[in-house]
Amino acid sequence: GENVEQHPSTLSVQEGDSAVIKCTYSDSASNYFPWYKQELGKGPQLIIDIRSNVGEKKDQRIAVTLNKTAKHFSLHITETQPEDSAVYFCAVTTNSNSGYALNFGKGTSLLVTP
Amino acid sequence: GAGVSQSPSNKVTEKGKDVELRCDPISGHTALYWYRQSLGQGLEFLIYFQGNSAPDKSGLPSDRFSAERTGGSVSTLTIQRTEQRDSAVYLCASSLASGTGYGYTFGSGTRLTVV
Numbered sequence: 001g002e003n004v005e006q007h008p009s010t011l012s013v014q015e016g017d018s019a020v021i022k023c024t025y026s027d028s029a030s031n032y033f034p035w036y037k038q039e040l041g042k043g044p045q046l047i048i049d050i051r052s053n054v055g056e057k058k059d060q061r062i063a064v065t066l067n068k069t070a071k072h073f074s075l076h077i078t079e080t081q082p083e084d085s086a087v088y089f090c091a092v093t094t095n096s097n098s099g100y101a102l103n104f105g106k107g108t109s110l111l112v113t114p
Numbered sequence: 115g116a117g118v119s120q121s122p123s124n125k126v127t128e129k130g131k132d133v134e135l136r137c138d139p140i141s142g143h144t145a146l147y148w149y150r151q152s153l154g155q156g157l158e159f160l161i162y163f164q165g166n167s168a169p170d171k172s173g174l175p176s177d178r179f180s181a182e183r184t185g186g187s188v189s190t191l192t193i194q195r196t197e198q199r200d201s202a203v204y205l206c207a208s209s210l211a212s213g214t215g216y217g218y219t220f221g222s223g224t225r226l227t228v229v
Contacts (some may be wrong), residue, residue: 006156034217043118043205043220044157089156101147101170102218106156 002027006105021108023090024072033073036089080112118221126227135191135224139208151203196228
């Protein structure tokens, strides 16, 4: 199956700074790249996604960039706030006949300190 | 419903017993997925249902695990003869359809503890 690597596993930033999380994948046919945020005791929640025909997408303080040639995509959070503290997961899916389940990275635990 | 509902939220069971975990997806969502999340780990794919098609069971870790989806809606994940290594949070998600480009909506999960 698709191999998804996510870095870093933990990230600590001061409030107001930017945070960047990067994921790499192995299947060049992959074409959908969502990011999820998981708060303690809750299920992951979709925060932003990007398709393979787009290089960048922004939604207020969060953005995702995609480099299909290098097979990596990144989550950027600007002006971080304490409520951004959570575990973030990247995921990849490929349009194949074997199914469409998302393959997730192992997650990044983000801590934003006041 | 407004979201994906999972029950129970917590389950403690003795080693060797069978357990059933329930998932009620968002109304109208035809695709349903089960994932397992062990402590501090990522999400491990277990099984995927799309409409009335045969499920993709490629992620089930052993034949003690099975799942069904009745009437294209509610799904039950069954673990037989539970073992301590089965302890994890079991997450269910649904999406409008299968295929790429459809974000999942996750439930809050069932935390299973096998003692």
